[in-house]
Amino acid sequence: RDTVTLSYELRGDNHQGNVTLYNTETEITRDESVMAPRWPANRLSKNTAKNQNFGLNAKFQSDLVLGQFDNGVTYGFDYMDKTSSSYYGSSKFMEESAISTAVFVEDQFHVSDSFFITAGLRFDDYERKAETGTDDFDEVTWALAAEWAATNDWTLFASARSLFKGPELMETFVAYQDVAFLEDGLNPETGLNTQGGVRFAKRLDKHFFGANVTLFKTQIDDDI
Numbered sequence: 001r002d003t004v005t006l007s008y009e010l011r012g013d014n015h016q017g018n019v020t021l022y023n024t025e026t027e028i029t030r031d032e033s034v035m036a037p038r039w040p041a042n043r044l045s046k047n048t049a050k051n052q053n054f055g056l057n058a059k060f061q062s063d064l065v066l067g068q069f070d071n072g073v074t075y076g077f078d079y080m081d082k083t084s085s086s087y088y089g090s091s092k093f094m095e096e097s098a099i100s101t102a103v104f105v106e107d108q109f110h111v112s113d114s115f116f117i118t119a120g121l122r123f124d125d126y127e128r129k130a131e132t133g134t135d136d137f138d139e140v141t142w143a144l145a146a147e148w149a150a151t152n153d154w155t156l157f158a159s160a161r162s163l164f165k166g167p168e169l170m171e172t173f174v175a176y177q178d179v180a181f182l183e184d185g186l187n188p189e190t191g192l193n194t195q196g197g198v199r200f201a202k203r204l205d206k207h208f209f210g211a212n213v214t215l216f217k218t219q220i221d222d223d224i
Helices: none
Strands: 002-011 015-031 046-066 069-088 091-110 115-130 133-149 154-165 189-204 207-221
Touching: none
Parallel strands: none
Antiparallel strands: 002 015, 015 046, 046 069, 069 091, 091 115, 115 133, 133 154, 154 189, 189 207
16 A cells, blocks of 8 residues: 655644545455455456545635624545556456545534534545446535533533445456446435534533433435
8 A cells, every 4th residue: 555645734823734635545355256256257367456536625714803793614525536447367357436526614613602503515526437427426515513511511512414425446356347336316315414503511620520412313315
């Protein structure tokens, strides 16, 4: 496994952020010639699978005062190209990739010192380049959360977030990429995650006590 990462970090009074460029390659070689006679004839060899993840992501936060209210704005993008390929003996069997691109923005609005609301939007584009065809999926998702420090010790919180996920590529060593097709009209997975709860935190001298109770529900539509 080979990994190369290049990072940049910004630390200012009102602006902070990180940018990361990375490339990871993993190669696995499996000797399946010893599996005769139970194994398919086209796999009785030293077989190789290779996975490469190339990505670039950036996330920044700016502390702004709009009117008389404090705002923490988070924004950025995320790009990843996941490519997999396999060789059976010296013959290349397949090469597929899944490219995901996203941009997002979020604002944490401080209504008071003890109560704030967070709202965000995200746009995802997912392109699946398989051996049997190319498909593209995209979706706008949102998130909304609130938190209230009712006392110095007790905090109430609640949130809701919509979900999106496209169909994954097949596992690299599964030799069915040339005959596996997405179902006609297949939709990406979407859904909604909601949760709420209460946190307790107390410090006594040099001791700290904490507890957290969360109730959550996740609904998945068009499960793949």
